[in-house]
Amino acid sequence: MAIRTEPTTAPSVALAQAARQALHAPSVLNTQPWRWRIAGDTLELWADPERQLDVVDSAHRLLTVSCGAALHHALVALAGQGYRTRVDRLADPEHPFKLATIRLDGRLDPTAADRDLLAAMSKRRTDRRAFTDETVPAAHLRQLTEVARRNGSGLHLVRFDQIPMLAVATAQAAEAELADPAYRSELGRWTSRPAEAGDGVPHSVAVQQGPRRIPVRDHALGGPAGLEIGADHDGGASFALLYGPTDTPDGWLRGGEALSAVLLTAVTLGLSTAPVSDPIEVPWPRALTRGLLTEGGEPYLVLRIGYGHGPEHLPPAPRRRFEDVIEWWTGA
Ligand SMILES: Cc1cc2nc3c(=O)[nH]c(=O)nc-3n(C[C@H](O)[C@H](O)[C@H](O)COP(=O)(O)O)c2cc1C
Known part of the structure; x- marks a missing residue:
């Protein structure tokens, strides 16, 4: 039987922090249709089929796009904490809802761009109001x-x-x-x-x-x-x-x-x-x-x-x- 335990090592604390930051990700109808599992020094991203939209998204297309956004948010959070990462995507045919496994792959100083993206996560919002006449360069x-x-x-x-x-x-x-x-x-x-x-x-x-x-x-x-x-x-x-x-x-x-x-x-x-x-x-x-x-x-x-x-x-x-x-x- 699986044992549940809180993170203690520095890598697993960083992975937990990345999963927490990924909550900022956008998702279809804000369903946030994902779960994270920390197993040793890896962070697994699982789609949560209970949060699927049966009418709007019976193919899981938008659910998977939303999970991809959460995955990228987690990677940005890890880069911002100075971790290099490797990602295996959809590598387990027996578990199609296991979308990705993130592995830590050494340390790397975050760049200014990494820090900017990290800071952007909590600022970003979907803005449904009309935009101005100013064109995008x-x-x-x-x-x-x-x-x-x-x-x-x-x-x-x-x-x-x-x-x-x-x-x-x-x-x-x-x-x-x-x-x-x-x-x-x-x-x-x-x-x-x-x-x-x-x-x-x-x-x-x-x-x-x-x-x-x-x-x-x-x-x-x-x-x-x-x-x-x-x-x-x-x-x-x-x-x-x-x-x-x-x-x-x-x-x-x-x-x-x-x-x-x-x-x-x-x-x-x-x-x-x-x-x-x-x-x-x-x-x-x-x-x-x-x-x-x-x-x-x-x-x-x-x-x-x-x-x-x-x-x-x-x-x-x-x-x-x-x-x-x-x-x-x-x-x-
Ligand atoms: C795959 C996907 C589809 C979305 N579709 C729409 C949409 O059709 N209309 C809309 O207003 N927002 C749409 N959104 C934005 C979400 O509703 C929004 O991300 C979510 O409510 C969380 O709010 P936030 O982006 O402000 O954090 C979509 C987001 C994603 C990731």
């Missing part, structure tokens, strides 16, 4: 694209002439979902979670509905939402498609890692961001979205990137208790 967009590439995925910058198709795909996905009682029920459950659960999207971070260049999910299902759209119209916002070579768990996991890298880098550049997954959740809007990828590939997520009014004016989304996502094992 091309150099910033190039940097975000390069960051996604270095992390194993692509970032397609949606061209101006492609925006109408993306808007149609997103609106059609939202309309199809809102007409489905099972979707409304699932969304309702994840937007009215008890405070002690520390998850879900409460009304305080949902945005009021109104005309948008690309529609934003109606988390409040027509009811009151805590955030006003604001006076802006996303005039300067850029839209990007996060994509990878395959529509498979490996692609989704790496996509999540790239997502985290892009979002954290955006914070360091003073940019606001908001993921949009409605057009990925419904098959034919996903096909329309795939058609925008002139370079080929499978779309994992849409990102809105721009200048907002600062995360300090946004309430943080809740997070689960660390004790609920971690376990320590010294035997099996």
Whole structure:
């Protein structure tokens, strides 16, 4: 039988700290669908199928992307603590929910960039309000694209002439979902979670509905939402498609890692961001979205990137208790 014990060695304390920091990661409907297991000097990332969204995400695509974001957060936290790491991804066919194993691989002084990404984790928020007319400099967009590439995925910058198709795909996905009682029920459950659960999207971070260049999910299902759209119209916002070579768990996991890298880098550049997954959740809007990828590939997520009014004016989304996502094992 497995024995549970608290960490005592410096490496396992660092791994626990990384798992704790990874709670800052973004996740679909803030489900935080992961568990961490510290086994010796390794940190295992497990998907939590009980937190899967059966209607929105029956394929586990967005769940796995979310777990990939948590994985990258943990790696950033370890780099920030001066640890070099090695990662095995999806290496155990008998346990498909075991997504990754992180091994410590010696010490390395954190760079300024490591420290910046670490600091960005607690500052980042999904900002559903409209962004301003200030356009994102091309150099910033190039940097975000390069960051996604270095992390194993692509970032397609949606061209101006492609925006109408993306808007149609997103609106059609939202309309199809809102007409489905099972979707409304699932969304309702994840937007009215008890405070002690520390998850879900409460009304305080949902945005009021109104005309948008690309529609934003109606988390409040027509009811009151805590955030006003604001006076802006996303005039300067850029839209990007996060994509990878395959529509498979490996692609989704790496996509999540790239997502985290892009979002954290955006914070360091003073940019606001908001993921949009409605057009990925419904098959034919996903096909329309795939058609925008002139370079080929499978779309994992849409990102809105721009200048907002600062995360300090946004309430943080809740997070689960660390004790609920971690376990320590010294035997099996
Ligand atoms: C895979 C994925 C899909 C998401 N889809 C949407 C979406 O369609 N609409 C939205 O407003 N936010 C979306 N989000 C943002 C999450 O709702 C958000 O990360 C979560 O509520 C936690 O809040 P935070 O990002 O402010 O920490 C998505 C995030 C991820 C990782």
